Amino acid sequence: MKQTTIDSLGEFEGKEVTLAGWLYQSRSSGKIQFLIIRDGTGLCQCVVEKGNVTDELFEQLKHLGQESSLTVTGTVRADQRSVGGYELAVTDAQIISPAEDYPITPKSHGVDFLLKNRHLHLRSQRQWCIGRIRHTVIDAIRRFFNDNGFTLIDTPIFTTIISEDQQSLFEVDYFGSSLHLTQTGQLYLESAAMSFGKVYCFGPTFRAERSKTRRHLTEFWMVEPEVTFIDLDGLLELAENFVSFIAAQVLQKNKNELEALGADTEALEKIKPPFYRLTYTEAVEILTGPKTRDYLAQQLQELQSQKQQLESRIAALEEEQKGPIKQWKQEKNAAELIELRSELGEVSTRIENNPQHTRLAAEFQWGKDLGGSDETIISQMHDKPVFVTHYPKQAKAFYMKTDRDNENVVLNFDLLAPAGFGEIIGGSVREDDYERLLQRIREYNLNPDTYDWYLDLRKFGSVPHGGFGLGVERTVAWLTGEKHIRQCIAFPRMMDRIYI
Ligand code: 4AD
Ligand code: MG
Numbered sequence: 001m002k003q004t005t006i007d008s009l010g011e012f013e014g015k016e017v018t019l020a021g022w023l024y025q026s027r028s029s030g031k032i033q034f035l036i037i038r039d040g041t042g043l044c045q046c047v048v049e050k051g052n053v054t055d056e057l058f059e060q061l062k063h064l065g066q067e068s069s070l071t072v073t074g075t076v077r078a079d080q081r082s083v084g085g086y087e088l089a090v091t092d093a094q095i096i097s098p099a100e101d102y103p104i105t106p107k108s109h110g111v112d113f114l115l116k117n118r119h120l121h122l123r124s125q126r127q128w129c130i131g132r133i134r135h136t137v138i139d140a141i142r143r144f145f146n147d148n149g150f151t152l153i154d155t156p157i158f159t160t161i162i163s164e165d166q167q168s169l170f171e172v173d174y175f176g177s178s179l180h181l182t183q184t185g186q187l188y189l190e191s192a193a194m195s196f197g198k199v200y201c202f203g204p205t206f207r208a209e210r211s212k213t214r215r216h217l218t219e220f221w222m223v224e225p226e227v228t229f230i231d232l233d234g235l236l237e238l239a240e241n242f243v244s245f246i247a248a249q250v251l252q253k254n255k256n257e258l259e260a261l262g263a264d265t266e267a268l269e270k271i272k273p274p275f276y277r278l279t280y281t282e283a284v285e286i287l288t289g290p291k292t293r294d295y296l297a298q299q300l301q302e303l304q305s306q307k308q309q310l311e312s313r314i315a316a317l318e319e320e321q322k323g324p325i326k327q328w329k330q331e332k333n334a335a336e337l338i339e340l341r342s343e344l345g346e347v348s349t350r351i352e353n354n355p356q357h358t359r360l361a362a363e364f365q366w367g368k369d370l371g372g373s374d375e376t377i378i379s380q381m382h383d384k385p386v387f388v389t390h391y392p393k394q395a396k397a398f399y400m401k402t403d404r405d406n407e408n409v410v411l412n413f414d415l416l417a418p419a420g421f422g423e424i425i426g427g428s429v430r431e432d433d434y435e436r437l438l439q440r441i442r443e444y445n446l447n448p449d450t451y452d453w454y455l456d457l458r459k460f461g462s463v464p465h466g467g468f469g470l471g472v473e474r475t476v477a478w479l480t481g482e483k484h485i486r487q488c489i490a491f492p493r494m495m496d497r498i499y500i
Pocket of ligand 1: 471
């Protein structure tokens with residue numbers, strides 16, 4: 001008898017194997033028990049029939065608590081209806097460590113509860129699927145750059161130089177002097193690019209984000225390529241090939257996980273170059289024009305009818321819960337009610353926000369950075385990622401190169417993921433002229449002395465160059481259809497929540 005894992009059961013059809021894992025769910029009906037076992041590679045239904053195991057074991061298994069660890073031995077049978085396509089006809093089992101009163105039951109739980117129990121919640125099917133997809137995303141990121149002539153450069157986490165904005169710095173006391181945690185590896189990466197040509201860095205990034213939105217973490221992972229002798233068009237091409245490669249890898253390697261999560265795989269099939277391209281000025285025209293007004297009005301109607309449907313379904317379930325009703329049905333209803341109420345909460349919030357978002361879009365002034373709701377609107381109107389390019393220079397970072405044909409804007413882009421997800425990449429061509437860069441540093445009230453090494457790059461053989469940064473958690477959230485990016489990293493850090 002062979003010990004194996006659930007993902008390789010296909011090789012052992014008709015044979016007897018042993019699985020080692022945890023009890024995920026179980027139900028029994030008299031002479032037969034169905035144990036769902038998880039082992040880190042998948043789920044498998046194990047069928048225990050009375051008479052096939054000792055009576056003593058049959059009783060033990062019947063009372064075994066969720067998340068008890070055990071080994072199960074049995075014959076592999078193909079079964080289309082079973083999770084994973086195979087089931088085990090159990091002949092023996094050994095309990096390794098019984099668990100009682102596991103706090104996370106198959107019922108739904110609130111967000112706070114699950115975050116407090118993150119160390120256990122990671123075992124849930126949803127978190128497992130997201131974790132596997134995140135793994136593929138990270139593997140695809142490395143593969144793409146490694147196979148395309150990029151050299152990995154590890155940039156520092158303690159930094160002395162401000163790159164993005166001064167408000168979101170995490171200060172660190174470094175032997176009595178003040179430093180901060182990195183917001184981006186970009187400036188260091190630019191020096192490395194002058195040595196290696198095409199480079200990337202990939203690591204944790206820190207921002208003291210005070211916004212408690214679904215798109216912000218205080219610690220997140222960012223990958224940043226930097227390339228010499230490239231222009232804005234070249235960067236857009238690199239970014240669309242890169243993102244398309246990630247999406248294709250996830251589709252190829254994680255189809256089952258995507259389906260289990262209810263992700264829109266058809267939408268992901270469309271993620272191929274070319275992506276849509278809008279200039280910032282065109283985006284502003286869309287936001288302030290009739291197209292957005294009509295779009296948001298129609299969306300409001302749809303949300304209202306969705307709200308009505310949710311309310312009547314909730315009322316029906318609540319009524320059913322009062323009556324004489326089987327225990328399992330009661331539990332099933334309770335779980336559905338939690339889901340429906342949270343969905344109703346979301347729909348109601350969107351209805352409440354609609355007038356404000358409509359007003360913000362209509363009154364949008366050229367010159368400001370696009371706000372979260374503006375990005376959402378543009379992104380909802382597209383079925384593939386959208387590049388927004390040429391932002392007003394005052395809305396963006398000091399290092400971005402101004403467009404020499406229109407000095408009011410910079411040669412930059414944000415990439416907005418479709419269907420309302422919003423920004424997943426920010427990037428630009430970098431200012432490569434010494435005097436202009438110095439001027440920009442002064443305009444941003446930054447101290448030129450701290451930028452002396454960065455300015456040196458413009459003194460000794462300056463070349464056109466640029467790059468971008470892609471946020472891993474936002475990308476995973478978009479691909480998996482997960483609403484909040486906190487679910488896309490194992491141990492999320494946010495302004496108001498660090499539990500473990
Ligand atoms: O647009 P950002 O701020 O760009 C930079 O940092 C550039 N220096 C990158 C470069 O050109 N090398 O951040 C890049 C991406 C965003 O598009 C987003 O995906 C992610 O990083 N990001 C965050 N993700 C989660 N939580 C936050 N607080 C994030 N802030 C940015
Ligand atoms: Mg950005």
